[in-house]
Amino acid sequence: MKISNTPTIRRMPTYLHRLFRLRMSGQEWVSCADLAQYMGIPHIMVRKDIAMTGLPGNRRHGFKVVDLIDAILRLLGWDKASSATLIGAGSLGAALLGFDDFQSYNFRIESVFDSSPDKIGRVIHGHEIFDLADIRKRLKLAPPKVGIICVPAVGAQLVADILISLGIKYIWNFSNVCLNVPPGVIVQREVIAGGLAVLFAKINKAESGDTDPVEE
């Protein structure tokens, strides 16, 4: 299974979000046109994205909602449960803890750490904040699959080093810095300003009269 097209991968959670709602409303089938209209992207883009899942469609009805959900979850490896620890319970960390969809991805943030005395012991969206100084003691027996780094840039490398020393190989990095990691460790860095750059690319094109769309 070859998925190297990043914009396609990035769109998958949006399809899922829509499909979960359709399932909840009792809708059995969905067409590419439906999804294209919801997302405001060309029909052909949706068709290509869904083709990545390998799910065969029905010529008349489109795709079965539950089958398409399963196919996307499988494509992303979200059919299996994954655990994570989150470091840094500031505003961004709190936003992630409040993100409802993770549950549908079988992705569970099972521990949260911070080093600030006014955060330790507090509960955010049902998660107790533990002292970062205890992280080794708490995680060494069963380290989670993914480490989520939401600390300020200055502390991010140190946190990454700790996570890696605990055997965590996959890092979702929200700090505003690129991390140095050994081979075999995979980092996905989120750059909030990346989206702003894409927005401005779209604006610049529109204002220059270029109607060729910028892909999401």
Added chain:
Amino acid sequence: MKISNTPTIRRMPTYLHRLFRLRMSGQEWVSCADLAQYMGIPHIMVRKDIAMTGLPGNRRHGFKVVDLIDAILRLLGWDKASSATLIGAGSLGAALLGFDDFQSYNFRIESVFDSSPDKIGRVIHGHEIFDLADIRKRLKLAPPKVGIICVPAVGAQLVADILISLGIKYIWNFSNVCLNVPPGVIVQREVIAGGLAVLFAKINKAESGDTDPVEE
């Protein structure tokens, strides 16, 4: 100027972040190899990205840091000042208000609105939170260029409609829903889970022994 490659556009703020630091440390020149090492991506990818700016490099020294900063800012339209209003001062909104780099992009969040009585009047990262009910009164004479929507999904369409009625044509949407907007309005939707999908695509590839990199 044709920029339709979204991964390239998304990387530009990361180059900028690095280049600002180099400039601050007094470094005059930077090579593609430097930037590639910092970001952990292939050298050739950096070379192609920078080629988008049209800036000619020096065979021996690479690129002048200050010139490359200017070229990227110009490419993104960030050489000109832009203003924004942010709606929804929850944890995600607060995280955006604390994001230092916007200033370097000449991008200024000049007003913040919320409808929650316990947020109105508070100050977050130097921004006073205004009552959403007053938005028309406050913005009608000089609507900002960009509206940033950080409200929960259920209120997002209403907020978008208000912004559009005020003449705001560009929307950076952090709510977990796709917006219905009239032609001419440009929306950039941020999907936090999009990055998690990309992380898992990388993980799945690595665990299946596929060494072909997933592009950022």
